[in-house]
Amino acid sequence: MPTLTAAKKSPRLAARSGRPAPELIFGDLWEFDPAPESADPKLKARYELFIDGKFVAPKGGKYFDSINPANEQKLAEIALAGPADVDAAYAAARRAYDGGWGKMPGRERAKYLYRIARLLQDRAREFAVAETLDGGKPIKESRDFDVPMAAAHFFYHAGWADKLDYVAPGRKVAPLGVVGQVIPWNFPLLMCAWKLAPALAMGNTVVLKPAETTSITALKLAEIFQDAGLPPGVVNFVTGAGEVGAAVMNHATPAKIAFTGSTEVGKIIMRGLAGTDKKMTMELGGKAANIVFDDAPLDQAVEGIVNGIFFNQGHVCCAGSRLLVQESVAGKVLAKLKNRIRTLRVGDPLDKNTDIGAINSREQLDKITALVAAGVKEGGGMFQSPCTLPTKGFYFRPTLFSGVSMSSTVAREEIFGPVLSILTFRTVDEAIEKANNTAYGLSAGVWTDKGSRILKMSTELKAGVVWANTYNKFDPTSPFGGYKESGFGREGGRQGLLDYCKLV
Amino acid sequence: MLARSPQAALQRLFDEVGSVDQVGIEERVAKYGTRSIKKGAKIWGLKTAVSMVDLTTLEGKDTPGKVASLCQKALQPHDAELGVPQVAAVCVYPAMVKHARKALGSDTAVRIASVATAFPSGQAPLKTRLAEVKAAVADGADEIDMVINRGAFLAGEFGEVQDEIAAVVTACGDATLKVILEVSELETYDNIRAASFLAMRVIRPGDFIKTSTGKTSLNATLGNNQVMLEAIRDFYLDTGIPIAMKPAGGIRTAKQALTFLVAVKETLGDAWLNNNRYRFGASSLLNDLVRQLEKEKTGAYQAPYYFSEAAESY
Numbered sequence: 128m129p130t131l132t133a134a135k136k137s138p139r140l141a142a143r144s145g146r147p148a149p150e151l152i153f154g155d156l157w158e159f160d161p162a163p164e165s166a167d168p169k170l171k172a173r174y175e176l177f178i179d180g181k182f183v184a185p186k187g188g189k190y191f192d193s194i195n196p197a198n199e200q201k202l203a204e205i206a207l208a209g210p211a212d213v214d215a216a217y218a219a220a221r222r223a224y225d226g227g228w229g230k231m232p233g234r235e236r237a238k239y240l241y242r243i244a245r246l247l248q249d250r251a252r253e254f255a256v257a258e259t260l261d262g263g264k265p266i267k268e269s270r271d272f273d274v275p276m277a278a279a280h281f282f283y284h285a286g287w288a289d290k291l292d293y294v295a296p297g298r299k300v301a302p303l304g305v306v307g308q309v310i311p312w313n314f315p316l317l318m319c320a321w322k323l324a325p326a327l328a329m330g331n332t333v334v335l336k337p338a339e340t341t342s343i344t345a346l347k348l349a350e351i352f353q354d355a356g357l358p359p360g361v362v363n364f365v366t367g368a369g370e371v372g373a374a375v376m377n378h379a380t381p382a383k384i385a386f387t388g389s390t391e392v393g394k395i396i397m398r399g400l401a402g403t404d405k406k407m408t409m410e411l412g413g414k415a416a417n418i419v420f421d422d423a424p425l426d427q428a429v430e431g432i433v434n435g436i437f438f439n440q441g442h443v444c445c446a447g448s449r450l451l452v453q454e455s456v457a458g459k460v461l462a463k464l465k466n467r468i469r470t471l472r473v474g475d476p477l478d479k480n481t482d483i484g485a486i487n488s489r490e491q492l493d494k495i496t497a498l499v500a501a502g503v504k505e506g507g508g509m510f511q512s513p514c515t516l517p518t519k520g521f522y523f524r525p526t527l528f529s530g531v532s533m534s535s536t537v538a539r540e541e542i543f544g545p546v547l548s549i550l551t552f553r554t555v556d557e558a559i560e561k562a563n564n565t566a567y568g569l570s571a572g573v574w575t576d577k578g579s580r581i582l583k584m585s586t587e588l589k590a591g592v593v594w595a596n597t598y599n600k601f602d603p604t605s606p607f608g609g610y611k612e613s614g615f616g617r618e619g620g621r622q623g624l625l626d627y628c629k630l631v
Numbered sequence: 632m633l634a635r636s637p638q639a640a641l642q643r644l645f646d647e648v649g650s651v652d653q654v655g656i657e658e659r660v661a662k663y664g665t666r667s668i669k670k671g672a673k674i675w676g677l678k679t680a681v682s683m684v685d686l687t688t689l690e691g692k693d694t695p696g697k698v699a700s701l702c703q704k705a706l707q708p709h710d711a712e713l714g715v716p717q718v719a720a721v722c723v724y725p726a727m728v729k730h731a732r733k734a735l736g737s738d739t740a741v742r743i744a745s746v747a748t749a750f751p752s753g754q755a756p757l758k759t760r761l762a763e764v765k766a767a768v769a770d771g772a773d774e775i776d777m778v779i780n781r782g783a784f785l786a787g788e789f790g791e792v793q794d795e796i797a798a799v800v801t802a803c804g805d806a807t808l809k810v811i812l813e814v815s816e817l818e819t820y821d822n823i824r825a826a827s828f829l830a831m832r833v834i835r836p837g838d839f840i841k842t843s844t845g846k847t848s849l850n851a852t853l854g855n856n857q858v859m860l861e862a863i864r865d866f867y868l869d870t871g872i873p874i875a876m877k878p879a880g881g882i883r884t885a886k887q888a889l890t891f892l893v894a895v896k897e898t899l900g901d902a903w904l905n906n907n908r909y910r911f912g913a914s915s916l917l918n919d920l921v922r923q924l925e926k927e928k929t930g931a932y933q934a935p936y937y938f939s940e941a942a943e944s945y
Contacts, residue, residue, distance in 0.1 A: 157679070
């Protein structure tokens with residue numbers, strides 16, 4: 128029999144002999160110099176509304192500031208739309224639909240979408256810097272994820288536009304007409320692309336409201352629409368806060384409304400639309416379980432956990448914010464996680480080495496701070512990365528809560544920040560029950576070496592997306608959407624197109 | 632019978648040390664390449680990398696003259712003005728150790744490493760391999776780079792693999808040992824992790840595990856480097872025993888070397904960012920490091936002939 132020579136000293140032995148437990152040093156021996164991305168974002172001092180193919184001043188003459196959350200400095204003024212502007216936008220969308228976009232052969236619409244995608248690629252660096260300045264996300268994410276993925280959505284749906292006869296086999300499809308859309312601040316450009324590309328490919332025209340803290344890249348995208356020669360009124364952008372969103376959602380014109388944002392606001396919108404014949408899709412909050420079994424490759428699981436919760440500062444509706452880890456490996460996983468988050472670089476979002484950027488707004492920072500305080504008060508064991516934070520701007524340390532129970536605030540409420548709650552389980556059934564014991568059902572992750580278990584879990588988990596041995600992977604071909612209070616309707620893939628058409 | 636089969640032995644070892652997901656680890660290491668190392672950080676990284684080089688010549692046509700010029704290059708990689716440090720060691724065949732010792736002298740910080748144990752295949756009787764180690768040490772080698780018995784590993788004979796490493800440890804005396812896993816012949820990341828643990832359990836604090844001989848198709852990659860760094864980290868946190876690491880073969884450019892160092896910084900931390908704990912087995916890398924240092928100083932790339940370009944002509 129082969130014999131294995133045992134390790135020379137276990138940590139328990141080391142502890143018993145009075146020596147401190149071995150630790151890794153993540154210090155400043157090799158500190159990286161600043162490496163800021165230098166591309167010009169080509170920002171205007173003032174952004175108008177985009178209605179009927181033109182940039183127009185708001186009828187009320189009011190503007191609000193868009194600031195850079197990384198340093199709280201003003202970036203640009205954004206037009207504040209009033210009800211009359213929303214009326215004008217819908218009127219333009221109606222004219223564009225009746226005037227030809229809806230009847231245009233799909234292969235012609237495809238040409239516009241391809242052109243938009245290519246123009247976006249041409250200006251990718253400029254858009255990445257603008258997105259980072261406006262929203263606070265690290266440049267490596269806007270450069271490597273947001274902008275390329277936005278272009279990918281236009282490319283993918285351009286491909287569908289002349290193949291709409293195959294979206295619903297055996298049936299013909301027709302556009303719905305005018306569509307109203309409201310999008311959130313966590314992926315401003317990408318959400319724009321998610322919403323616009325399928326709507327346009329199918330032949331609808333759109334009135335869209337970006338989030339008030341992140342309107343800039345949508346309005347830069349409007350410049351691309353002009354350059355692409357997109358017919359006036361096919362896409363209209365109205366900017367402002369909640370009351371503008373309400374005006375877009377509750378307007379009489381749209382045949383369908385699509386919303387991505389919080390569950391709370393989603394419910395208000397649904398109440399407002401009750402009794403109308405409007406179609407709706409809602410992509411709302413989440414509190415996803417990321418489930419790690421004891422046979423998982425632990426170091427890669429830790430990478431997936433980190434990517435799951437710290438991607439985009441945790442401002443992700445499908446973030447893996449509840450870690451469910453099998454009791455037998457819980458200590459090991461927690462120790463590995465602590466070491467891993469010590470090496471995350473928090474700071475200037477424009478620095479190419481930054482892993483975690485700025486929180487999107489003071490309001491969101493306050494919300495995260497309050498929920499974390501509640502977590503501490505309820506007795507969760509908190510660990511935060513000891514990193515230094517910039518003195519100006521909105522930042523929050525990567526945070527872990529261990530020993531969390533299902534009833535804790537931090538295990539139930541969507542925090543939408545870089546905060547991970549760690550719970551344990553013993554058996555597969557317990558993992559499934561805990562994962563499903565939430566009002567949400569947008570996404571989940573499963574980490575195991577056992578293929579059959581992945582299949583069982585993906586069947587039993589009530590979540591729109593289940594990632595196996597990976598997390599936060601997106602593709603235009605893959606439908607995305609929720610169960611329960613995470614919403615309904617799908618975006619992406621053939622299923623996403625079906626939500627923008629009627630069967631005839 | 633089943634319990635004695637190689638598969639069962641491998642399975643037990645995997646269960647004990649854990650597995651590695653190929654897709655996940657390759658995704659992780661791809662991120663090291665996106666780190667942007669500029670200005671002072673770049674100069675520090677380049678100089679540190681120079682100080683970690685095991686400047687290597689392992690050819691059938693090596694001569695005392697070639698080894699002597701290699702030693703000169705090791706002592707002074709470039710003209711003194713640039714402030715380029717000496718490399719960590721020269722790495723030669725056992726027959727060349729005495730020539731290297733003569734060229735370097737006895738009063739030098741540059742160490743002599745020698746690839747003993749029937750390098751690169753290891754397919755010689757154990758007695759022969761141990762004799763080779765002892766001869767190299769007697770001729771003045773400070774470090775021995777051995778190859779593990781991959782045949783025994785793949786057959787599940789872990790006791791044999793470990794016993795042989797232990798025997799080489801003894802034969803080394805005071806010389807530092809580097810255990811070459813020859814990752815391309817182990818093929819999977821799971822095997823590399825398991826073999827790392829087998830080796831670490833019988834070598835001494837400060838001894839190395841090393842990726843490759845440089846004599847097979849696939850050498851050091853960020854992926855197998857990462858698997859071994861993580862094994863070293865887990866072993867250290869478990870036992871307090873620091874094991875050193877040496878990727879070898881295939882690292883030719885300064886950019887690659889910096890990326891490997893980023894992996895060290897973010898996996899093992901500051902205590903491994905020195906040549907007692909991390910080395911590069913390389914020949915042409917040194918000149919690219921020097922070229923980049925020169926570029927940082929002057930802002931322009933110099934012609935190749937400023938750097939005694941080819942490893943052939945050190």
